[in-house]
Amino acid sequence: MTTALAPRGRYIPWLFVAGFAVVVGVNAIMITFAVGSFSGLYTPKPRERGLHYNDVVAEQKARDALGWRIETAWRADTGRLELAVSDAAGQPLTGARVSAELVRPVEKRPPVGVTLAMIDAGKFAGFIELPVRGNWDLDVVIERGGNRFAQTRRIFLK
Structure with a gap:
């Protein structure tokens, strides 16, 4: 069973x-x-940049020692970018050559160069035609005498 x-x-x-x-x-x-x-950050040629890291740090220390300051203003209605540049004492920086370009941080677009003209003591302005609005990195280079000041600032353009 x-x-x-x-x-x-x-x-x-x-x-x-x-x-x-x-x-x-x-x-x-x-x-x-x-x-x-x-x-969205991407560093082109990271190895080469790493090899020159000490140069980058020295450049940043030299920039900080100058004490120059940049204030930006963007006028969306006219497409005008204004920069106010001052020295360590807060006085307008005169006799400087200023150049700038806008780079899109999250997509590969060619940089948009800006021609800046001095409109007053320490004040520079230029007009920009941007293909899209949104976040841009503003790369500013100021040269006066033998000094070079470079700064990147993230701005939102409406």
């Missing part, structure tokens, strides 16, 4: 399903964090 055995092992296929669900869930979380945390 044979007796019927109770079916065993019905949970085993569900263990496989649960295991794959855990793997898929962890992958989904990792993909979400990876895509959400990308800042």
Whole structure:
């Protein structure tokens, strides 16, 4: 006489399903964090930049020692960019040559150069035609005498 055995092992296929669900869930979380945390920053030629790191630090210290300050103003209605440049004492910086360009930080677009003319002591202005509005990095270079001051500032153009 044979007796019927109770079916065993019905949970085993569900263990496989649960295991794959855990793997898929962890992958989904990792993909979400990876895509959400990308800042859009990209450094061209990172090795060369790393080799010249001490030069960059020395340039920043020299810039900080000058104490020059830049204030920016953007007039969206006219497309006019104004820069007010002052020295360490807060006096307008005269006799300087100022150049600037706008770079889009999150997409590869060619930089937009700006021709700045002195409109007053320490004040420079130029007009810009931008293809899109939004975040831009304003790279300003000021040269006076043997001194060079370079600064990048993130601005939002409406």
